[in-house]
Amino acid sequence: MDFEFFFKLFLGGLTRGSIYALIALGYTMVYGIIELINFAHGEIYMIGAFTALIISTVLTMLGFPALAVTLIAVAAAVFYACCYGYTIEKIAYKPLRTAPRLSALISAIGMSLFLQNYVLLAQTSDFLPFPSLIPDFEFWEPYAHIMSAAEFTIIITTVLVMVGLTFLIKFTQIGKAMRATSQDKTMAMLLGINVNRVISFTFIIGSGTAAIGGMLIASHIGQINFYMGFIAGIKAFVAAVLGGIGNIPGAVLGSLVLGWTESFFTGYISSDYEDVFAFLFLVLILIFRPSGILGRAETKKV
Amino acid sequence: MGCLLAVCLIFSCGKKEEAEQTIKLGVAGAHSGDLASYGLPSVNAAKLVVEKINANGGVLGQQVELLIEDDVCKPEVAGNTATKLISDGVDIVMGHICSGATKAALGIYKEANVVAMSPSATNPDLTLSGDYPNFFRTIPHDAKQAELQVKFATQTLKVKNVVILHDKGDYGKSQAELAKKYFEEAGVNVLLFEGVTPGAVDYSAIVTKLERQQPDLVVWGGYHPEASKIVTLMRKQRMDTLFIGADGVKDETFIKVAGEYAEGVYATGPKDISDNPMAKMAKEEHQNEFGSDPGAFFDAAYAATQALLNAIEKAGSTDYDKVINALRTEYVETPLGKIRFDENGDATGIGFSVYKVTNGQFIEEK
Numbered sequence: 001m002d003f004e005f006f007f008k009l010f011l012g013g014l015t016r017g018s019i020y021a022l023i024a025l026g027y028t029m030v031y032g033i034i035e036l037i038n039f040a041h042g043e044i045y046m047i048g049a050f051t052a053l054i055i056s057t058v059l060t061m062l063g064f065p066a067l068a069v070t071l072i073a074v075a076a077a078v079f080y081a082c083c084y085g086y087t088i089e090k091i092a093y094k095p096l097r098t099a100p101r102l103s104a105l106i107s108a109i110g111m112s113l114f115l116q117n118y119v120l121l122a123q124t125s126d127f128l129p130f131p132s133l134i135p136d137f138e139f140w141e142p143y144a145h146i147m148s149a150a151e152f153t154i155i156i157t158t159v160l161v162m163v164g165l166t167f168l169i170k171f172t173q174i175g176k177a178m179r180a181t182s183q184d185k186t187m188a189m190l191l192g193i194n195v196n197r198v199i200s201f202t203f204i205i206g207s208g209t210a211a212i213g214g215m216l217i218a219s220h221i222g223q224i225n226f227y228m229g230f231i232a233g234i235k236a237f238v239a240a241v242l243g244g245i246g247n248i249p250g251a252v253l254g255s256l257v258l259g260w261t262e263s264f265f266t267g268y269i270s271s272d273y274e275d276v277f278a279f280l281f282l283v284l285i286l287i288f289r290p291s292g293i294l295g296r297a298e299t300k301k302v
Numbered sequence: 303m304g305c306l307l308a309v310c311l312i313f314s315c316g317k318k319e320e321a322e323q324t325i326k327l328g329v330a331g332a333h334s335g336d337l338a339s340y341g342l343p344s345v346n347a348a349k350l351v352v353e354k355i356n357a358n359g360g361v362l363g364q365q366v367e368l369l370i371e372d373d374v375c376k377p378e379v380a381g382n383t384a385t386k387l388i389s390d391g392v393d394i395v396m397g398h399i400c401s402g403a404t405k406a407a408l409g410i411y412k413e414a415n416v417v418a419m420s421p422s423a424t425n426p427d428l429t430l431s432g433d434y435p436n437f438f439r440t441i442p443h444d445a446k447q448a449e450l451q452v453k454f455a456t457q458t459l460k461v462k463n464v465v466i467l468h469d470k471g472d473y474g475k476s477q478a479e480l481a482k483k484y485f486e487e488a489g490v491n492v493l494l495f496e497g498v499t500p501g502a503v504d505y506s507a508i509v510t511k512l513e514r515q516q517p518d519l520v521v522w523g524g525y526h527p528e529a530s531k532i533v534t535l536m537r538k539q540r541m542d543t544l545f546i547g548a549d550g551v552k553d554e555t556f557i558k559v560a561g562e563y564a565e566g567v568y569a570t571g572p573k574d575i576s577d578n579p580m581a582k583m584a585k586e587e588h589q590n591e592f593g594s595d596p597g598a599f600f601d602a603a604y605a606a607t608q609a610l611l612n613a614i615e616k617a618g619s620t621d622y623d624k625v626i627n628a629l630r631t632e633y634v635e636t637p638l639g640k641i642r643f644d645e646n647g648d649a650t651g652i653g654f655s656v657y658k659v660t661n662g663q664f665i666e667e668k
Contacts, residue, residue: 005514012506019503125338127527129559145540151506217503222534223527223559225336231501266507272470272497 008146009267010260015151015220017259018158022213023236024243024251025165026206032182032246033202035101039108040088041210042233043115044081046226048211049218050119052077053130060131070133077211084115085207086200094196112233119226127225130218150220157216161209162252169248174201182246242282244295253293258282324367325360325614327352327607328392330383330407331399331422332375336527339555341399343596344421344603345370348396350587351607361615373398377406377472384410392416393620396606399599401425402472408434415622417629419610421602424549425476429646436622438629438647440602440609440638444473447548447570447654448480451521454568454656456488458667459544461518463491467508467532469524470497477548478523485521493517500528509535517543525550529567530560537563544568549654553598557662564659572638573655574666575601581637605636609643 023045030038056073064072092111096104134150143152169175180188181198189195217232218224235258243254258278265277285293329348332341352366360366369390373380380403387395388410395411395418398404404423411418412434419438420428426443428434455461464485468478475497482492493515498508509532512520520536520543522529529551536543545567552571557564575581584604588596612634617624629643641649657664 005510008510009507012504012510015506016504120334125334125336127336127530127555127559129561144538148535148538150538221504221531222561222563223530225527227336227501232503235503263507267511270496271499271508271511274499274502 004146005267009263011147011151012267013260013263014256015147015154015259016263017239017256018155019213019217019220019232019255020236020239020258021158021252021255022154022161022216023210023232024240024255025161025248026210027237027240028243028245028248028251029165029202029206031240032248033178033199034093034097034185035246036093036104037108037237038088038093038203038206039105039233039237040092040111040115041206042229042236043112043119044085044088044207044229045210045214045232046119046224046229047084047115047214048077048081048207049130049214049224049228050123051080051211052133052215052218053128053224056131056133066135073133074212074215077215078208081207081211081214082204085203085210089200089203094199112230116226116230123226125226127223130222130224132222133215133219148220150216154216154220157212158252161212162248165205165209165248168205174198178202238279238282242285242292244292247292247294247296250292250294257285257293324365325362325394325611325620326367326369326390326392327610328369328371328387328390328395328397328416330371330373330380330387330395330397332403333370333372335374335376337375337400337525339553340422340598341372341375343598343600344396344399344606346588346592346596347421347584347600347603348607350584350591351604351611354587355611361611362618366611373400373403373407375400375403377402380404380406381410383407388414388416394610394614394625395419396421396603396610398423400473401428401476404428404437405472408437412436417610417613417622417625419606419629421606422549422599425472426480427476429648432646434647435626438606438609438643438649440606440636440641440649440652441549441572441599442652442654443648444477444548445480448477448484450570450654450656451481451546451548452484452488452490454570454667455485455519455521455546456490458656459519461490461544463493463515463517464519464521465494465512465515465517466492466496466521466523467494467512468497468522469500469528471500471524473550474522474524476523477550478521481521481523498528498532500524505532505535506539508532509539509541512536512543513539513541519544519546522547522551526553526556526559530556530564533560533567534563546570546656549598552657552664557659557664564662567659568667569657569659569664570654571657571664572599572602573653575638578637578639580635584637601637605634605638605641605649608636609634609641609649 026041052073055076059069092107134153137149140149177193177198239255239258240251243250371383373383384407399422401423424444426445468474547569549571552569613628616632617628633642656667
């Protein structure tokens with residue numbers, strides 16, 4: 001019984017961590033390339049979920065089979081979110097690339113509020129029911145009391161996305177260009193890398209993963225509203241910092257650590273102070289490892 | 303150009319003079335944000351009542367003007383909302399909607415000698431503490447709901463062990479604490495009493511924890527968004543434990559969002575008054591005017607607007623003491639029945655029932 005309890009909390013923390021990770025990846029990639037904290041990232045996640053909801057509702061009404069609905073909704077959500085990510089970068093960040101970092105940060109916060117209010121006005125302020133796009137698979141039924149099919153899917157997807165991203169960055173040409181840009185933008189440019197394209201690409205990939213996250217999570221908890229991106233975004237940002245911002249395995253590790261901390265603390269002590277404890281833990285880690293669990297301490301030449 | 307300006311001036315002057323002769327009824331509450339579904343029905347109710355009264359010559363021969371302000375259910379915003387209403391010269395206020403926001407606004411109204419009446423703020427202290435003699439409400443306070451929940455749980459459901467969860471907010475936590483107190487007095491074991499963080503991405507840890515306690519009943523103190531998440535997760539983990547909430551859960555949005563998982567959930571809420579002729583009429587007016595069924599707290603807001611304007615009429619002025627006296631002594635016919643207010647500010651003769659979600663609707667348990 002006690003082991004089962006521990007195991008369930010472990011799995012719950014894993015799910016929660018995976019959710020954070022899907023969002024944190026976008027934060028950390030963008031930071032790695034242009035050292036900008038893209039506060040509008042949480043909103044991309046929300047827009048992904050809204051797109052999936054709209055598309056899946058329309059397709060279900062038209063009588064498409066469930067699997068097709070899910071796949072088309074995911075594709076549409078990813079595509080839509082990528083377009084938003086690309087446009088946001090062009091409108092809000094590119095003109096400020098040489099400006100002081102604080103200006104870009106303010107621009108990011110402004111973008112976040114703009115998108116929240118845009119969805120609030122264009123859609124609704126209500127909570128909307130979100131269909132379970134991930135069905136309760138029959139083969140999963142024996143394990144359903146331990147972990148739902150949706151949670152299982154979230155974890156698997158996170159692993160796939162992480163492996164895919166690592167592959168992309170380590171072994172492809174664009175990945176090499178991304179690494180070069182992140183190390184030294186000017187030098188990369190001199191070597192003939194189209195830095196603008198690399199940055200746009202980073203935003204597109206980050207937004208795509210956030211949209212997948214948005215859809216999976218909305219499908220897991222069964223409801224969405226315009227504000228959902230805010231808290232998830234903040235937590236994911238914390239996770240990215242915890243793991244060492246700019247570092248992709250770090251973002252995943254940080255997310256899992258945060259997810260487990262919250263889950264075990266709720267399970268064994270009290271959920272009243274869940275956030276207090278999670279952030280206390282964050283402070284402790286940052287005291288001993290100021291650049292995050294996997295972050296490298298950077299020495300800047302003056 | 304000059305001519306146009308002059309016309310504008312005359313026009314705005316004329317408008318101003320006219321405005322001075324109106325009775326200004328403030329309507330404050332959550333009109334956007336997560337909890338707009340609690341606040342917007344009260345705006346509709348006020349519009350309907352005022353329209354009717356104005357068509358019949360107004361109050362004390364003056365037209366009633368509505369000043370509608372949004373507090374998004376946040377205490378930190380509600381203070382500004384109240385200040386704004388007072389600087390706009392409000393005579394009397396119907397609102398606010400959420401207990402926390404109401405509490406934040408009441409002190410400001412008290413300083414300015416403005417009477418406020420909420421159709422939905424159920425925190426007991428608002429009236430029972432005696433701090434706010436300017437506050438009235440057309441909804442029974444939470445202590446009554448908690449009493450009913452415990453009575454229903456022990457006598458009808460015959461539970462022995464309960465888990466109580468709340469959202470740490472003013473409304474939810476006080477609701478949960480009262481339930482805990484009454485359950486313990488009734489000899490029921492409270493296995494777990496905990497707050498959860500509203501808006502969190504996932505509640506599986508707390509659901510796992512309560513599953514381990516194996517309670518007969520989960521009592522929820524808080525609003526519907528978290529309730530639907532928790533119920534959905536419980537059912538997805540194949541837990542069929544009973545679940546009861548208060549009027550924060552008894553909202554159509556809860557059923558809409560939780561869908562099939564909402565089935566069998568209990569919630570306390572204001573008594574079903576659909577047989578009351580005035581309630582029927584109010585519902586019809588709403589359907590004609592807005593083309594939909596009224597939402598949560600609509601009848602209470604309708605009654606509050608009527609009671610406030612009636613009190614001004616009976617008092618013969620908008621004088622603070624006279625209006626309060628009229629509210630306490632004069633009965634008024636409303637969709638909730640014939641009501642007046644006791645010395646604490648609570649409406650007399652209104653109450654709660656237990657509802658159960660059956661086939662996608664809240665059905666009153668007799």
